[in-house]
Amino acid sequence: MRIVLVGPPGAGKGTQATRLAEKLSIPHISTGDLFRANISRQTELGKLAKSYMDAGNLVPDEVTIAMAKDRMEQPDAANGFLLDGFPRNVSQAEALDELLRTEGIQLDAVLDLEAPEDEVVKRIAGRRICRKDSAHVFHVTYSAPKQQGVCDVCGGELYQRDDDSEETVRKRLEVYHTQTEPIIDYYKAQGLVVTISAMGAVSEVTGRALEALKREDYAE
Numbered sequence: 001m002r003i004v005l006v007g008p009p010g011a012g013k014g015t016q017a018t019r020l021a022e023k024l025s026i027p028h029i030s031t032g033d034l035f036r037a038n039i040s041r042q043t044e045l046g047k048l049a050k051s052y053m054d055a056g057n058l059v060p061d062e063v064t065i066a067m068a069k070d071r072m073e074q075p076d077a078a079n080g081f082l083l084d085g086f087p088r089n090v091s092q093a094e095a096l097d098e099l100l101r102t103e104g105i106q107l108d109a110v111l112d113l114e115a116p117e118d119e120v121v122k123r124i125a126g127r128r129i130c131r132k133d134s135a136h137v138f139h140v141t142y143s144a145p146k147q148q149g150v151c152d153v154c155g156g157e158l159y160q161r162d163d164d165s166e167e168t169v170r171k172r173l174e175v176y177h178t179q180t181e182p183i184i185d186y187y188k189a190q191g192l193v194v195t196i197s198a199m200g201a202v203s204e205v206t207g208r209a210l211e212a213l214k215r216e217d218y219a220e
Contacts, residue, residue, distance in 0.1 A: 001026060001080045001213065002105065004087065004096075006184060007113030009172045010120035011198040012205060016113065017084040019206045024213075027076050031085035034067040035059070045070070064088075065095045072099075080108075093183045109213055110187040113198040113205070117173060125166040132156030 001024055007013050014030070021028035038046030045067050049059045068086050071077065087093040100106055115123075122141065130136035130151040138145045138158060145152050162168060187193050194212045198205055 001082075001108045002100075003080075003082045003213070004107060004110045004187070005082060005084045005113070006110060006180065007198060008115060008117070008120050008176045009169065010123040011113040011115045012202065013084055013113060015202055016198075016205060016209060017082055019202070020111075020209055021082045023206070023210060024080065024082070026080040026082055027071075027074075028082050028084060029068065029071050029077070029086070031064065031068075031088070034064075034071055034086075038067055061089070061092050061095065065092060065099070068096070069099055087183055089179045090182050090186050093186050107187075107190075107192055109194055110184070110192045111209055111213065112184055112193055112195040113209075114195050115198040119199065120173065121166055121169050124164050124169045125160070127160065127164050128158040129161055130154065130156040130158055 003020070003024075003026075005013055005017050005020075017028045017030065035046075035049055039050050040046070045063060049063050049067070052059045052063070064086060068083070072081055083096075087096050123139075126140040126142070128138045128140065128145070128149075130138075130153070132151065132154050133156060136151050136153045136156070137143075138151070145158060149158050150156075151158055184193055196205070196208045196212050200208075
């Protein structure tokens, strides 16, 4: 299957993308991984992207699209892929359509993870990270440490990242609503969108998504 995964920050896209890609035996292609891989390998695209990032500018769509094209042409993506974080706007979606058209392939579905805005803010703003080891992550509501502000694993101090503050999360949501959410209507016009609730246990959401992807009556 060839799938695009969309949803607001905090909807669990990264977690679900990893699980779904494994269940469907297709590669998980995320924008973040594309950038990191190209920059670390010092590809021409990576160098170009880094030059924009170092200057504090957004990487142009054409660079992101070229990275995605290169990744989708790898042998492991011959039978499908799951795109996470791309396309990020309608112009990227149009470019992706054109790219797939030239390859003689098409998307099978656009999976829209839906979560209430207040829940998204609660999920992200409640995260606390260990200063000693950032792999140790807690949540004030869903996985609280035994002692407030102290990591259960190593005793390190827990803190809230600037990106996780409520003010920042709401700004990120504004960007999502303005730039990314319009691609849902774009793909609905093609009958590709299937919307599922991102609420509940991770395994429940995965099961919901797999069941939804079996359907052929996607949103019209």
